[in-house]
Amino acid sequence: MRFLPSFILLTTATMLVSCGDSGPSGAQIVTRELPGSHQSFRLVDSSAERFRYQKRDAATAAGATPASTAPDLVYTTPEGWKEQAGSMMRDVNLTFGDNDEGECYVARLPGAGGGLLANVNRWRTQMGAEALTAEEVEALPKKPLFGQPATFMTVDGDFSPGMGSTEVKKNHRLLGLILASEAGAVFVKMTGPKELVTENEAAFDVFTSSLDVSLN
């Protein structure tokens, strides 16, 4: 019976000793000489530049026709991804992989763009997968897009891009993010060889979470 009282005594004492305050502010600033490799800085004119916000309108920058009259988009291009010319249907067009075999694009359409269910199943059909019911689509996970919860989907299979192409790309993966409302619809679609897309899933999140409308 001597063990328990001793244990309680010691535990209480230790708790009291360890519950210190980190303390208020004081003269904790120290000085140091900067080594040669740390002496130069890049002075920029604006907070936007300092925070790495750059207007990147891929469609217009590449000389193509802007996709719509909607506001320009700003975003972070993940490391290793390349910007490609946009098109009438694609506001942002990016590729990745050694031979640009992976692609990711953003499309915006007025209105609901055909609706969530139809678009999810259109993409699933392109991958040779069965269509989902409305309840199953409702249960798909959500990820943020423009600060709103967008429906996220992943499908593996053989990819038939359609749009006049009869090519079937074996063992591919599709990641999709759809934000559909009466005010407008936004689609982010990423496709490529399964292994390559898996390697770039984190980059997909970086890209989609950075998407925003331009300040200008």
Place this chain on the structure above:
Amino acid sequence: MARKPIDWSPSNWPKLLYQFFTSFKVATAVFVLMTLVTLLGTLAQVDQGLYAAKVKYFHSFFFTDKIFGIPVLLPGGLLLMIILTINMILGALVKVRKRWRGAGLLVSHFGMIMLLAGGFVTWAFATDGYMALYPGMSSNRVESYRDWQLEVFPLDENGRAKQSWILPSDELQSIRVDEQRSYDADGLPFHVIINGFTKNATPIPTASIKSSSGKGKEIDGFKLVPQDASKEAEQNLPGAYVAFDPDGEGEGIEAILWAGSYRFDPGEDPMPFPFTIDGQLYGAMLAKKSWNVPFEVRLDEFIFERHPGVSTARNYESRVTRVEGEKETSLEIKMNEPMRFAGYTFFQESFGPSDGKPGEMFSQFAVANNPADQWPLWSLVVTTIGLMIHFCVMLVDFIIRSRRKTAAATQS
């Protein structure tokens, strides 16, 4: 038989403490709690990430966790290790009766104490960071993966600085998001006021709907919006509202400082917030905590090969020159073949940028300095020797007793 009541008088406390720390029951309780803490800490790594779980469960005196939905206060790994070390020193080395028969156990317990002491030295003194270099670059500066400090420096007309005032990472990172602290220093002609520090944040233009979740002030069209902490602590980009106040009246030049303005490629320069006070141009930024190693490393060549047709690296290694004053030593650092020198170990860690072409890429070394990195090996050697001695003693003892029994049986 009635137990003798415990004498709680202060004069008896040393004896009570000695009884407590030498108790075998304490050792048993510590081992049970260590099992629980290890289980909880390991499971927590899934949700919280390796670093955050390590700090909460293993580098703490106490922590709270929910067990079956009920919050429970538990002793942390650090406290348990300290109690176990004291218990083993007092119980297994001091209190134990010294006999030749117990010499092996004494040695093996000493080995285990060495292991615990090594863990403490690692926790208290080990450092880990990285050094990234493009071919032709050299440096003796190692940067932390996850600790950020505030740096303020006077800039010359070419945008260069030779000296910096630093608010160390321990102090900066202890500031809460809703807390204000003020700092000054000799030679610094203004007060540095921190109006909240966020461990992971993004500056968002106020024109964006996403900025609405930021509770802080709008400065230059931006708000600092807190983000969920990443599981990988090195991916967090902290931010802070900072003011530089010449007269200490609470106003001054305000800025949002964000870790994303620092360099992420050894070839680029950081982008400080520039401001002028009394005609002198200053820069301020959140920078990674850094420290010197007692020699320079120059990257002469970075060899990088990919598997054909895919972006996965097949092999990468660095040819470097270690410079100590006038002496230069050429060597290679490869995967599993680090450079060990002056207590520091340089591992070939990674490379970048990921879309770089061979010949235009930087090489990144993990730089570890642990005064006790070989202690686990030596403690295991000592423990093994102790157990072997004990085994031999017990074997000889067994043989002698067996012979005596046999002799006794023969005589009877």
